[in-house]
Amino acid sequence: MRLDVVTIFPEYLDPLNVSLVGKARARGRLDVRVHDLREWTHDRHNTVDDTPYGGGPGMVMKTEPWGDALDTILADGYETGSTLPAIVVPTPSGRPFTQELAVELSERPWLIFTPARYEGIDRRVVDEYATRVPVYEVSIGDYVLAGGEAAVLVITEAVARLLPGVLGNAESHRDDSFAPGAMASLLEGPVYTKPPVWRDREIPDVLLSGHHGKIARWRRDEALRRTTAHRPDLIERCAPTAFDKKDREMLSILGWAPDPEGEPYGRFWRRPEAMEQ
Numbered sequence: 566m567r568l569d570v571v572t573i574f575p576e577y578l579d580p581l582n583v584s585l586v587g588k589a590r591a592r593g594r595l596d597v598r599v600h601d602l603r604e605w606t607h608d609r610h611n612t613v614d615d616t617p618y619g620g621g622p623g624m625v626m627k628t629e630p631w632g633d634a635l636d637t638i639l640a641d642g643y644e645t646g647s648t649l650p651a652i653v654v655p656t657p658s659g660r661p662f663t664q665e666l667a668v669e670l671s672e673r674p675w676l677i678f679t680p681a682r683y684e685g686i687d688r689r690v691v692d693e694y695a696t697r698v699p700v701y702e703v704s705i706g707d708y709v710l711a712g713g714e715a716a717v718l719v720i721t722e723a724v725a726r727l728l729p730g731v732l733g734n735a736e737s738h739r740d741d742s743f744a745p746g747a748m749a750s751l752l753e754g755p756v757y758t759k760p761p762v763w764r765d766r767e768i769p770d771v772l773l774s775g776h777h778g779k780i781a782r783w784r785r786d787e788a789l790r791r792t793t794a795h796r797p798d799l800i801e802r803c804a805p806t807a808f809d810k811k812d813r814e815m816l817s818i819l820g821w822a823p824d825p826e827g828e829p830y831g832r833f834w835r836r837p838e839a840m841e842q
């Protein structure tokens with residue numbers, strides 16, 4: 566996978582040289598190129614922003630540097646054999662970044678990130694390039710940062726760990742929170758390692774049983790327990806087919822019941838008396 570990042574703070578992306586992403590780069594799994602937007606400015610002050618039309622506070626990033634930068638990067642990529650580019654625009658007004666979207670992005674061979682500063686990039690830049698390549702406007706949360714570089718680091722790490730050969734164990738991400746499949750709407754439960762007793766705290770006996778079926782059931786139950794406690798909204802919007810018989814039994818113990826007006830074994834809702842308890 567090729568990743569290009571255009572920014573006015575290239576040093577902000579130094580963490581891409583460490584941890585899993587750094588190792589993926591060293592192994593040739595990731596080709597990461599960080600570009601300084603100011604290289605495409607044409608005045609002695611290297612100006613990348615200007616006042617907004619219509620008035621108001623803040624500054625807006627100019628069209629010319631961004632257009633020239635993206636044209637150069639796209640031309641270079643095509644010339645060197647890169648294909649199927651997509652532009653990722655980190656912005657609080659974008660679609661939520663989820664594990665599902667991370668999987669989708671991990672399947673693309675070439676991503677170009679455009680982290681903005683100030684009030685953002687002149688909208689015409691996004692509209693222009695959306696006519697040429699897929700554009701993903703992505704939000705990593707309901708808050709505003711000083712710039713999009715931190716979001717680039719978040720998205721890159723989430724995407725890179727899904728690439729073949731990046732994780733030491735290819736199965737590691739199968740049971741992650743939000744992983745596609747059985748965990749798509751659940752949080753991962755607690756995990757334990759040696760020693761079996763620490764400060765008088767023991768690990769659950771089932772994990773020492775060697776019974777893989779019981780261990781799998783325990784992990785599933787703990788995932789349900791944690792999700793109902795921390796993210797009940799995920800349970801409420803699960804599809805009717807998301808839970809098997811054992812799941813439904815556990816949800817009942819945790820104070821949840823199927824919607825009486827829904828399909829059999831359909832969506833679950835917290836019982837008022839259970840919420841009070």
